[in-house]
Amino acid sequence: MMENLTELYCLMDDFCKDFEPKMHEILLNNEGVHNSVSGDFIF
Numbered sequence: 001m002m003e004n005l006t007e008l009y010c011l012m013d014d015f016c017k018d019f020e021p022k023m024h025e026i027l028l029n030n031e032g033v034h035n036s037v038s039g040d041f042i043f
């Protein structure tokens with residue numbers, strides 16, 4: 001059981017290390033852009 005938890009943790013850690021920089025890039029590229037449907041800022 002503990003091996004499965006360790007494997008899951010490692011998989012999630014690898015995913016976050018790859019995803020987080022991409023998420024920040026997308027957020028920075030969309031900073032200050034208005035949502036044309038609601039008129040609200042996209043965060």
